[in-house]
Amino acid sequence: MKSRKIAGLIVQSNNSRTGRIVVLTGARQTGKTTLIRHLFPDYEYLSIEDPVMRGQYAKLTASQWKELFPMAILDEVQKKPVLIESIKSVYDQWPNPRYLLLGSSQLLLLKKVKESLAGRCVIHEFFPLTLPELRTSSWDDPVEDSLFQKFLQREDHSAWLPSFVFDRKMxxxxxxxxxxxxxxxxxxxxxxxxxxxxKYSWLKNYVRTYLERDIRDLASFRDLEPFIQLQRYLAINTGCLINASSIANRLGMTYKTVQRYIRYLEISYQAVVLPAWSQNESKRLSRMPKIHFMDNGVCQAVLQKKGGVTGKEFESLIIAEIYKQIANINFAAKLFHLRTYDGKEVDLIIEMPDHYLAFEIKMANTVSSADVKNLRSLKDFLNKPLKQAFVLSNDIETKYFDDNIVALNAAMFLG
Structure with missing residues (x-):
């Protein structure tokens, strides 16, 4: 099994005074259950996916929960949201019971969960493996921070930018x-x-299982075909702007249906919707978001495709990796893209309290000064300093440009 960076954060949360209820959400098959059972072997494991057992659990009083299951893992708890009320009642009456709630969708978007757990839980999101995690071979292997993660956590943002040497680590x-x-x-x-x-067969089956099981936790579908149609359309257009009205007209759906289906993909951890940065009212900036599939393997499986990636797929898989790595170190940041009405765009902007980082993503094997022109003009739009700008590509040479712009090999920077 691969080691997981977030494991330490989960244990830390569980040991804290505020961690009597820890919520862990993420897509199915990301390894939530395996990790939690490994980290907490003394906790009773309760699968809420079993329809017979979840009915029995729902009948238990708070006192019975306290006596029978004072420390428990509730897996796939979104299948029976009423159980949240029971856990809340135990939390409010006794100080010692502790619970880990696992779910395959963003649980706190369910109204009952949101109301019951407000102020009572610590929340962690669980994603597919990051590149540093892919390099591990067992639970006990330390997960090395990527150069990107090290960059985020350093005060000095200038002195260490790498020039890569081909060695074993590379x-x-x-x-x-x-x-x-x-x-x-x-x-x-x-x-x-x-x-x-x-591996291709597993990914194909994963997509089928997602449609047959996970998506039905979020909504009742009489016919899945429209959702499948939209899922495929967005997979084809990963890395592109989302114009819900245009998509609705193209696919013969209502605007609200398109918006709802995109939201389902987002809250089930299949896609990242990247909002447009539009904090400068004096500039003509697009307000349309972009869609990025969370996992390139799943995106390829939706398209029934094998092999190489397109430029937009390359952009999506890098942004998804950055998104995961930020979450894994619990780093406070907001992610955007920027696009002007005359077509200038920056693929990713990361907002921090007192500055921004910016990224251009190119699938090219060589980066030139022409690839940084939009980054050079970005500071004219922003309302805080641009601390550092990056071009991430397949180019193995580190290149420095003016205006705090550096071109780095994506695999080395994120791996």
Missing amino acids: AEKQKAWDHYLLFGAYPAVSEHVLSEDE
Whole structure:
């Protein structure tokens, strides 16, 4: 099994005074259950996915929960939201019971959960593996921070930017990167014992299971075909702007249906919706968000595609990786893209309290000064200093430009 960076944060939360209820949400098959059972072997494991057992659990009083299950893991708790009321009641009456609630969608968006757990829980989100996690081989392996994560956590943002030397670590990073491009980062497809065909088959089955089970937790569908149609359309257009009205007209759906289906993909951790940065009213900026599939392997499976990636898929998989790595170190930041009405765009802007970081993403093997022109003009739009700008690509050479712009190899920076 691969080691997980977030494990330490979860244990820390559980040990804290505010961590009597810890909520862990993330897509199915990301390894939530395996990790939590490994970290907390003394906790009773309760699968709420079992329809018979969840009915029995729902009948238990708060006192019975306290006596029978004073420390428990409730897995797939979104299947029976009424159980949240029971856990809340135990929390309010006794100081010692502790619970870990696992779910395959963003639980706190469910009204009952949001109302019951407000102020009573610590929340963590769980994602497919990051590139540094892909390089581990067991639970006990330390997960090294990527150069990107080290950059985020350093005060000095200038002195250490790397010039890469091809060594063993670089070879490991490149191997993880090559796997990530082909198969994504779900734990099951990271196992070396599987053949390429077996990995593609797993991803295909994952998409089928998602449609048959996970999406039905969020809504009642009489006909899944419209959702499947939209899912495929967005997979084709990952890395692109979302114009819900245009999509609705193209697919023969209502605007509200398109918006709702996109939200389902987002709260079930299949996609990241990246809002447009539009804090400068004096500039003509697009307000349309962008869609990025969370996992390239799943995106490829939705499209029934094998092999290489497009430029937009390359952009999406890098932004998804950055998104995961920020979450894994519990770093406070907001992510945006920026696009002007005359077509100038910056793929990713990360907002921090007193400055911004910016990223251009190119699938090219060579970066030139022409690739940084939009980054050079970005400071004219922003309302806080641009601390550092990056071009991430396949170019193995580190290149420095003026205006605090540096071009780095994506695999080395994120791996």
